Amino acid sequence: MSEHSNNERIADLGFARVDHDREARNGVPEVIFGEGKRVEQISAIVARLRARHQRALVTRLDTERAEHVLRDHPDGQYDPVSRLLRWGEAPERLPGRVAVICAGTSDLPVAEEASQTLEWLGVEVARLNDVGVAGLDRLLAHREAITHADVLIVVAGMEGALPSVVTGLVRSPVLAVPTSVGYGASLQGVTALLGMLSACATGMSVVNIDNGFGAAWQAASILGLVARGVHPAPADFRSNTDIPDS
Structure with missing residues (x-):
């Protein structure tokens, strides 16, 4: 990935505009809502988020599509009960x-x-x-x-x-x-x-x-x-x- 893309606030993928600036505003990177998205779209968004923020989270993702995304990003953790697919951890723990x-x-x-x-x-x-x-x-x-x-x-x-x-x-x-x-x-x-x-x-x-x-x-x-x-x-x-x- 180029130096320019690492500094961009919004990454335009054509089918999605990844809001890299959200972590600066809200403290947490953009989260991917999995329903309705194709696996290649999810995989591309995950790649951008991980490259920039070192973590990513996909919600509402069924097992079959999760398996396809994990072929591109095999170090993720998928749970079929919650239907969450995630990479990385929060940089700091919250109190309480x-x-x-x-x-x-x-x-x-x-x-x-x-x-x-x-x-x-x-x-x-x-x-x-x-x-x-x-x-x-x-x-x-x-x-x-x-x-x-x-x-x-x-x-x-x-x-x-x-x-x-x-x-x-x-x-x-x-x-x-x-x-x-x-x-x-x-x-x-x-x-x-x-x-x-x-x-x-x-x-x-x-x-x-x-x-x-x-x-x-x-x-x-x-x-x-x-x-x-x-x-x-x-x-x-x-x-x-x-x-x-x-």
Whole structure:
């Protein structure tokens, strides 16, 4: 690769414009959404990201296409449960720990997407699986681990009740992830989503259906704020749109 391409902020591949500047803005290189992309497209983007940032992450990638990409980049790690394909590690570890709490075994693909994304982002993860509200004793058996987590990601389908229960037990931020797991009236996760959005428990936020990646990113952002500290506020802040009194 030429010196010029190593310095470019955006690499134009024709079918994609790789945003190399994103790491400077957000602290993390661009992540590849695998669905809908051909294997040769994914492989070309991965090559650019690894050459520039020494790491890459592909989400929502099925096993067959992952095997094809690994022929070009054989040192990657693929997990068929989370459908994540990754190379490299975060240059620094973030402080704190995130507990990823999974209601049922059927929710594991989304929970593992969250857990393994967090690990790629440099976050320590504690996994609590199959602790849904159908048997609350399973959840309460881990109460110490739950209450000592700095951020919690709670993944649940069906009626989506588990995040409300967890939020009532902790003082840390809770990120709820509805999944598309359930029978017909669950409406492919819409019922869980609406239940979480309607919860009375305070301190809980909700991401989109099956979006374990989004929850992981938000949790890492929270821990990143702890690592770098808050931005100092100006002594006298006024919006640019403020109009002086006449």
